[in-house]
Amino acid sequence: MRVTVDGFPEDFPAGLTIADLVDIRKADDTTLITEVNHRFIHKKDYGLTVLVDGDQVEFIYAAFGG
Amino acid sequence: MSLTTEERNRYDRQLMLDGFGEPGQERLKASRVLVAGVGGLGTVAAQYLAAAGVGRIVLVDYDVVVMSNLNRQILHWESDLGRKKTDSAAEKLSQLNSTVTVIPRYLKIDDEITDSLVTEIDVVIDALDNLEARQILNRSCVKHRVPFIFGGVNGFKGMVTTILPGRTPCLACLFPNRTGSRKLPVLGATPGVIAGLQVTETIKYLTGNGRLLANRLLSYDGEIMRFKDTSVSRNPECPVCSSLD
Numbered sequence: 001m002r003v004t005v006d007g008f009p010e011d012f013p014a015g016l017t018i019a020d021l022v023d024i025r026k027a028d029d030t031t032l033i034t035e036v037n038h039r040f041i042h043k044k045d046y047g048l049t050v051l052v053d054g055d056q057v058e059f060i061y062a063a064f065g066g
Numbered sequence: 067m068s069l070t071t072e073e074r075n076r077y078d079r080q081l082m083l084d085g086f087g088e089p090g091q092e093r094l095k096a097s098r099v100l101v102a103g104v105g106g107l108g109t110v111a112a113q114y115l116a117a118a119g120v121g122r123i124v125l126v127d128y129d130v131v132v133m134s135n136l137n138r139q140i141l142h143w144e145s146d147l148g149r150k151k152t153d154s155a156a157e158k159l160s161q162l163n164s165t166v167t168v169i170p171r172y173l174k175i176d177d178e179i180t181d182s183l184v185t186e187i188d189v190v191i192d193a194l195d196n197l198e199a200r201q202i203l204n205r206s207c208v209k210h211r212v213p214f215i216f217g218g219v220n221g222f223k224g225m226v227t228t229i230l231p232g233r234t235p236c237l238a239c240l241f242p243n244r245t246g247s248r249k250l251p252v253l254g255a256t257p258g259v260i261a262g263l264q265v266t267e268t269i270k271y272l273t274g275n276g277r278l279l280a281n282r283l284l285s286y287d288g289e290i291m292r293f294k295d296t297s298v299s300r301n302p303e304c305p306v307c308s309s310l311d
């Protein structure tokens with residue numbers, strides 16, 4: 001299946017979850033926010049959210065400076 | 067609380083705004099806004115609040131002005147080095163608009179104090195520089211159901227969302243972590259952009275105009291000059307706000 005990550009389409013095996021993708025991309029960070037098809041995914045749901053063909057995933061890093 | 071002739075003149079351009087008028091200005095005059103943090107975001111936010119005629123502006127900070135603040139904290143000048151940021155800012159804001167009341171409060175955001183800070187406040191502008199203090203303030207705002215305009219910056223990037231306790235996700239719904247503060251790079255204009263958005267939200271909320279950035283997290287990236295909007299939702303298991311309805 002094809003999933004677009006941060007604007008670039010890529011092939012992944014079916015059944016991939018957000019948690020898997022975070023692992024593959026070494027994206028884990030305390031400030032990480034994940035968006036799938038413009039919707040925010042709660043951290044507790046990363047392991048439960050299975051991606052499907054055509055999904056658009058964006059990793060955003062929160063800004064906490066002032 | 068009707069407007070004086072001088073006020074009608076001063077606020078002429080915003081009185082012309084659709085749906086604003088004298089009732090809108092009177093609402094601002096009667097409003098109380100807390101600016102938490104008087105740094106990059108807070109100095110910009112406080113200036114626009116004062117210029118717009120928000121009647122009571124409470125400034126909270128527990129820091130003094132140092133040289134490395136001056137690239138972005140535009141209410142603090144060379145002559146203010148070593149002064150409390152709250153005093154430095156309050157002095158200039160009173161000169162900018164002597165008809166608003168500015169209350170400097172030199173204190174640290176902690177569990178003991180914040181509850182008493184947010185009572186009798188209509189909106190809190192989050193202009194803090196670390197997540198821990200934000201989480202503390204968020205808890206008090208949720209408890210007292212005070213709108214909390216989250217804003218944060220890092221380098222060329224920033225984010226904003228309007229938190230209406232019980233109606234939108236709170237800060238802890240979105241960021242369950244409590245990461246430590248660290249020294250981040252900041253282009254001075256970045257907090258200018260973000261604080262400008264926070265004040266826009268504040269004034270819309272206070273006057274009842276427009277559509278708020280509620281249930282949406284806006285991210286800004288000045289390096290590639292892109293704004294992006296993410297739909298956000300409450301965490302039904304949020305330890306801070308899940309019991310509110």
Ligand SMILES: [Zn+2]
Pocket residue numbers: 235236237238239240300301304305306307308
């Ligand atoms: Zn919450």
